[in-house]
Amino acid sequence: MAGPLLSIRDLKVEFATRNGPVTALDGISLDLMPGETLGVVGESGCGKSITALAAMGLIPDPPGRVAGGSILFDGEDITHADAARLRSLRGAEISMIFQEPMTSLNPVFTAGDQIAEAIMLHQKAGRAEAGRMAVELLRTVGIPEPERRARSYPHELSGGMRQRVMIAMAISCRPRVLIADEPTTALDVTVQAQIFDLMRDIQQEFGVAIMLISHDMGAIAEMADQIAVMYAGRVVETGSADAILDDPLHPYTRALIGCIPVLGKAAGLEGRMPPLAEIPGIVPPLHLLGRGCAFADRCPLAFDRCRIERPVLEGRSHRVACFAAEMEAA
Amino acid sequence: MSLVQPAAAPEAISPLREAWIVYRRNRPAMFGTLLLAVIVAFVLYGTFLYAGDPYEIVWAPQTPPGTEASVPFGTDYLGRDMLRGLLKGGGPTLSVGAAAAIITLLIGVSLGGIAGYFGGWLDDLLMRVTEFFQVLPALLFAMVVITLFSPSPITTAIAIGVVLWPQTARLTRAEFLKIRELEYVTAARSIGARNGRIMWRVILPNALPPLIVSATLTVGVAVLFQAGLSFLGLDDPNTMSWGLMIGTNRQYVLDAWWPVTLPGVAIFLTVFAVSLVGDGLNDAFNPKLRER
Numbered sequence: 263m264a265g266p267l268l269s270i271r272d273l274k275v276e277f278a279t280r281n282g283p284v285t286a287l288d289g290i291s292l293d294l295m296p297g298e299t300l301g302v303v304g305e306s307g308c309g310k311s312i313t314a315l316a317a318m319g320l321i322p323d324p325p326g327r328v329a330g331g332s333i334l335f336d337g338e339d340i341t342h343a344d345a346a347r348l349r350s351l352r353g354a355e356i357s358m359i360f361q362e363p364m365t366s367l368n369p370v371f372t373a374g375d376q377i378a379e380a381i382m383l384h385q386k387a388g389r390a391e392a393g394r395m396a397v398e399l400l401r402t403v404g405i406p407e408p409e410r411r412a413r414s415y416p417h418e419l420s421g422g423m424r425q426r427v428m429i430a431m432a433i434s435c436r437p438r439v440l441i442a443d444e445p446t447t448a449l450d451v452t453v454q455a456q457i458f459d460l461m462r463d464i465q466q467e468f469g470v471a472i473m474l475i476s477h478d479m480g481a482i483a484e485m486a487d488q489i490a491v492m493y494a495g496r497v498v499e500t501g502s503a504d505a506i507l508d509d510p511l512h513p514y515t516r517a518l519i520g521c522i523p524v525l526g527k528a529a530g531l532e533g534r535m536p537p538l539a540e541i542p543g544i545v546p547p548l549h550l551l552g553r554g555c556a557f558a559d560r561c562p563l564a565f566d567r568c569r570i571e572r573p574v575l576e577g578r579s580h581r582v583a584c585f586a587a588e589m590e591a592a
Numbered sequence: 593m594s595l596v597q598p599a600a601a602p603e604a605i606s607p608l609r610e611a612w613i614v615y616r617r618n619r620p621a622m623f624g625t626l627l628l629a630v631i632v633a634f635v636l637y638g639t640f641l642y643a644g645d646p647y648e649i650v651w652a653p654q655t656p657p658g659t660e661a662s663v664p665f666g667t668d669y670l671g672r673d674m675l676r677g678l679l680k681g682g683g684p685t686l687s688v689g690a691a692a693a694i695i696t697l698l699i700g701v702s703l704g705g706i707a708g709y710f711g712g713w714l715d716d717l718l719m720r721v722t723e724f725f726q727v728l729p730a731l732l733f734a735m736v737v738i739t740l741f742s743p744s745p746i747t748t749a750i751a752i753g754v755v756l757w758p759q760t761a762r763l764t765r766a767e768f769l770k771i772r773e774l775e776y777v778t779a780a781r782s783i784g785a786r787n788g789r790i791m792w793r794v795i796l797p798n799a800l801p802p803l804i805v806s807a808t809l810t811v812g813v814a815v816l817f818q819a820g821l822s823f824l825g826l827d828d829p830n831t832m833s834w835g836l837m838i839g840t841n842r843q844y845v846l847d848a849w850w851p852v853t854l855p856g857v858a859i860f861l862t863v864f865a866v867s868l869v870g871d872g873l874n875d876a877f878n879p880k881l882r883e884r
Contacts, residue, residue, distance in 0.1 A: 358779075365776060372606075379783075379785075379793075
């Protein structure tokens, strides 16, 4: 089997702040295999979006900078690639869709024009030809009346349609990697299901590898082949989706899975739903991280060692960074 | 009272078209547009069709308006036809105003855009330069520029543009600073667009509305500036302009009010019309402000 298409190795990203440098990503490693979906899950502030931006070479610098580690695309180290090389990869080989389809489209150009622009950036196509290709892409992503919708401005489209336009733009040059940063967070649940269906169809049709970033374990569970759970700038558990969903080892992963609401499950005696599960506390501010496990303060299983020493990822295919899980296994 | 109805026509409306629809309903703005159109029509007529040298002495000096059929607007202190002066003098006045606004826009948008987009030391440097120009006394600085070169409409336009650009630069910088953080800019970067493309094809079109408003108002300021400079005798005396008419006739204002007042009214109407248009554009581009 071929090696990973996108490989992040021990990546460290720092941001300069008033409180001194803050480590937003503290040595994370991820592998995205060709044609697979990697789900990256965690709460807000865990470094998921930074991971996505880093993979695109789009960390805002300053204040951010890649402080260590490497990003390999198809074996090529692009961590410190020059701007021209990165531009030729972006959109053509790796593309990205964003959380807010409301704000990720340029309001002053029509949907068709924006897709055509993306096409003309990487392919030798005239404006008319690019326009025709844009209409075809809109058809591919399931937009009705694509000829007319191509002439619509973003504010005239619904959220779901805008996200479809974003996807059309992202796949316009047949990239091999698609990074989807919370692609459905701003959308209705029904639209979310449609967008996920579309992403699956596109994956089947174009064989694109998808890195799906979400805070919603339910969404990840639905889509991902592999899962990486992130917490406070680190990967705390990683493995195949089946392994992680059936046998979560890290207490944080268990808590995330516990937060997936299940319709009709455990309706109480009076027919009332139990309250939605939550994880107490918040992700600690990154500049206040101590030397122990970042999750220790919120962890039901934490013991002394967790507050002194930081666990590292252990295991072969299903890896976890947790002392309690280690003891359980032993 | 009728219920709010959803737009019946689902056909695509560009943001510019939408602004035009709002603008069309704005009465002061439409009045200003009409007034400006009339002024421009007169000036075009005077520049290209109305034969007659505005410097030619045609009748007795200081003939009041309405007393002699061949000089309906009267004559100035040398006996020159006021109507010819008003018609021919409008061309340089308006074109210098417009040219100065364009120069302002070119310098201001380039420097402000670069400063706002790239930030960092480049921003600091460009903003210090901008501030340097901003603290110079405007009229004095324009006078220096004109006296360094020979007076001509082009020199005047450049002098005014060089004086007025810092405001536009600051406005552009602020817009670029705001817009560059928006997600569609990151999205443009993520499809591999280069900086120049992002600056001028992605950010600038979104920054245009306030810039168009500011440019329109700059035309008004530039017309006033030009009038002021020629009043001071710093403009080319061989190019008739409203400011020049005021300047040359000012000594005799107690004997004859019209040679000073009529070009003054022309300048007032022009700047008034331009301001109405600018305010109308502002309302059209910022619908939220309209409700105040």
